[in-house]
Amino acid sequence: MAGSETGAGSLGRLLNPASVAVVGVSERRPMSNVAVGHLLAAPVELHLVSPRPGSAYGRATVASLRAVGGPVDAVLSLVGAAGSVGVVEEAARLGCGGVVVVASGFGEAGDEGRERQDRLARAAAGAALPVCGPNCTGLVNVTSGVSLFTGTAVAVPAGGVSLVSSSGYLMRAVMAAARERNLGLRLAISAGNEAVTVLADYLDFLVADPLTRVITVVIEKLRDPASFFAAVDRARAAGKPVVVLKLGRSERARAIVRSHTGALTGESWVYDLAFRAAGVVDARDVDDLMDRAAILAQLPAHRLRPVERIAVIASSGGVAALASDVLAGGDVETPELTEIADEVRAIIPGAEVVNPLDLTGFVMARRESLDAVLRTYLDAEALDAVVVTWWLDEEDRERAEVLLGPAREAARRAGKPVVLTTVQQSRLGSWTSTAGGPGLAFARGLGGAVRGLAAITRHLSPQPRARRAAPPRPIPPPRPGDVVRGDAGPMLSFAATMTLLAERGLTVAPWVVLDDPADWPPRAGALGDGAQVVVKLADVAHRTELGAVRLGVAPGEVAAVAAELQEIAAAHGVRRTVAVQGQLAGAGEAFVGFQARTDLGPVVVAGLGGILVELTRAVVGRLLPVDGPGVESMLDELGGATVFRGLRAAGGWDRAALARVVLAVAELGVAGADWIGSIDVNPLIYSPSGCAVVDALVLVEETAAVAGAAVAAGS
Structure with a gap:
């Protein structure tokens, strides 16, 4: 349904229903008892559908949707998979507003389930009928108090955060986490298999929804990445942050996800690249998701500014010491603030460390001193936000007033965020929902406060989009003799690979290939006068x-070494x-790669090799297309600034030379899109004369483009 005129707009009746029919009610079924229990006192016109005539839950039942007497806004189907297809078909004929299908046994359940899901989707598509699910737990409209939900209710306040979750269980877990933070929710939706209504449809509805301020998402796999990121763009244009928890980050987790939904997840690193590029705030677990959403939801959108440096004002010396430990190496910096140290000590005599600062009982007892401390920190140009620790539990309302007034006024005046947080991760008092003000937010735990502030920076810092250029001229598939069957699958031969890279303008180290070691003497001159050479099996991916x-092989030993390697082969x-x-000597090594098939499209990657990996600890990448500025920003992230300036008295790398290689590899991947699966240039040796490719691997897709090639076999 994504991208259709009926997608997001048609969701209004389903997500904000005035009339509901529950199909498959039975007081003998716990699921029915829970789901109907949510609706008995809800402000909706409720109809109960059961094949058995009579009553249930103290109300008369009807035998079918048609017997209701008119199209309802929302249908909750509690029947099994086969019966749910019939429910959708009937709802479509009657003109209902949408259906929630909780049954499993669809796309995640093999060929039979996929065929059943196709029939359900066809029935809905004919009437542009939204369907939540199948294989979901339903939805909760917290604002209206209407739940089409098979899980136990969570007493969460109404507010501006909405949730769409692939996992029904985690939908409720997120609601529980929101309750711990006294964070108000607008809508919580379990999307399930997205057979009809897809993630982008829900996002588009929430973008247009005036009551939603922050959109949170739990995903297993993006089934339609283009529509999702287009919806993210619309959300950001509307000033609504998008915070995402991506499941399946480890190999074991990916296997679990596959068994759970049938969705084959890709590398989480690629998702991280895409989220960073789009300005999506990514989270690592449920608490992280809600920590980040909470701060974004409490601060007015027009007051959001990137937060990179903060100060912590602690309620005791012990808390200040703990804050130093918790925040070390975290998402934001805590600068020493030597420039305001004298001013702070004029207010708090004897303050040795000013960030984190021990507020002391002396200041807490004097409103004017507290005002002066907050003013000093918020006026500091080196700071983007201030975090203050205090008691914020339900019983602490009166005790907190000593800080609330000064913090509200300081945040209003300064235009920088002030976050009041507990030290421990305890539930925030319900009073915090009305105790804040413009620029003042509440958080649950020091780590949560910092993660929430860091989320602002991610939301406000999407990467520039690459300029759309004319695609490079396609490279025809390789000749049959240039493709070999290696240990990693079909691959270009070493000779074909190095020739291809040289034709694309890359400098390659001089090379020769030998089928017979006896051929070496007459070919030795092709490598020049080097004292030493490298000898290796040519057409082996993992040699x-x-x-x-x-x-370090001497030229005179090449034939013997080659014979030895052929024995290994x-x-x-x-x-x-x-x-x-x-054998090239250089100032260092790098690697550059291209991967054609990921969940989100082709990607180019780069990193520094050898000992430089330990110094930079980074591999960077971009989803394609990428342009010159995009490659430059990759190198900015690489952490190799010292390498580009010069390291340990060595000359600096030619940054432009490395950028040219990265861009050339990306363009090669695009030009060979019909047949190149991946490119791995490793190592790339840097010397004062530039970058030279020493080794590379090009894996070939087993597609129609090369299917006719007589792939060479092992010997």
Whole structure:
């Protein structure tokens, strides 16, 4: 339904129903008891549908949706998978506003389930009927008090945060986490299999919904990435942050997700790239999701500014010491603030450390001193926000007043966020929902406060989009003889790979390939006058694991070493071709890669190799398309600023040379989109003369483009 005129707009009746029919009610079924229990006192016209005539839950039942006497806004189907298809078909014929299908046994349940889900989708599509699910727990409209929900109720206040979750269980977990933070919710939706109404449809509804200020999402897999990110763009244009918890980040978790929904998840790192580029705030668990959403929901959108440096004003010396430990190496900096130290000590004599600051009982007893401290910190140009620790539990309302007045006034005047937070992760008092003010927010725990402030920066910092340029001229599929069957699947031969890279303008280290070691002497001159060479099996993706690389080989020893490597090839059943290259000396190593098939599209990656990996600890990437400025921003993130300036008395790298290689590899991947699966340039050696490719691997897709190739076999 995504992208259709009937998608988000048609969701109004389902998500804000005035009339509801529950199909499959039975007082003998716990699910029915819970779901109907939510609705008996709700402000809706309620109809109960059961094939057995009579009554249930003290109300008369009818035998079918048609017997209700008119189209209802929302239908909650509690029947099984096969019966739910019939419910959707009948709802579509009657002109109902939408259906919630909680049954499993659809797309996640093999071929039969997928066929059943297709029938359900076809029935809904004919009438532009929204369907929540199947394989979901329903939805909760907290604002109106109407729940089409099979889970136990969570007493959460109404507010401006809405949730769409792939997981029904985690939908309720998020609601419980919101309750702990006294964070008001607007809508909570369990999307399930998204057979009809998809994630982007829900997002578009929430973008237009005046009561939603922050959109939170729990996803297993983006089934339609383009529509999702287009909806994110619309949300950001409307000033609504999007906070996402992506499930399935580990290999084991991905296996669990596959068994749960049938969704094959991709690398979480690629999702991180896409979220960062789009200005999506990513979370690591349910508490992190709500910590970040809470701060974004409490601060007015027009007052949001990036937060990179904060001060912590603590209620005791012990809390100040704990804050130093908790915040070390975190999402934001806590600068020493030596520039305001004298001013602070004039207010608090003897203050040795001013960030975090021990407020002391001396200041707490003097309103004018407290005002002066807050003013001093919020006026500091080095700070973007101030966090103050205090008691915020239900019983602490009166005790908190000593800080509330000064904090409200300071935040209003300064235009910078002030966050009052507990030290521990206890439930916030219900009074915090009305005790704040413009620029004043409440958080649950020091870590939660900091994560919430860091979310502002992520929301406000999407990466510039690459300029749409004409696509490069396609590269035709390789010749049959250039494709070999390696240990990683079909791949270009070493010779074909190095030739291809050279044709794309990259500098490659001189090389020759040998099928017979005896061919070496007449070909040695092709490598110049180097004293040492590298000898390796040429057409093996993981040659290092076989011990099939020899460094520092004297030219006179090449034939013997090549023969030795061919024995290794024979023992492992891999190709016997040997490559010989001059051994390059350089200032360092880098690697550049391209991956054609991810959940979200092709991606280019880069990193520094050798000892520089330990210094930078970074691999960076971009989803394609990428342009020159995009590659420059990749190198900014790489953490290799010292490398580009010069490291340990060595000359700096030519940053532009590395950028050219990254861009060339990305363009090569796009040009070979019909047949290139991945490109791995590793290592790329940097020397004062520039960057040179020493080794590379190009994996070939087994597509129609190369299906006719007579792929060379092992010997």
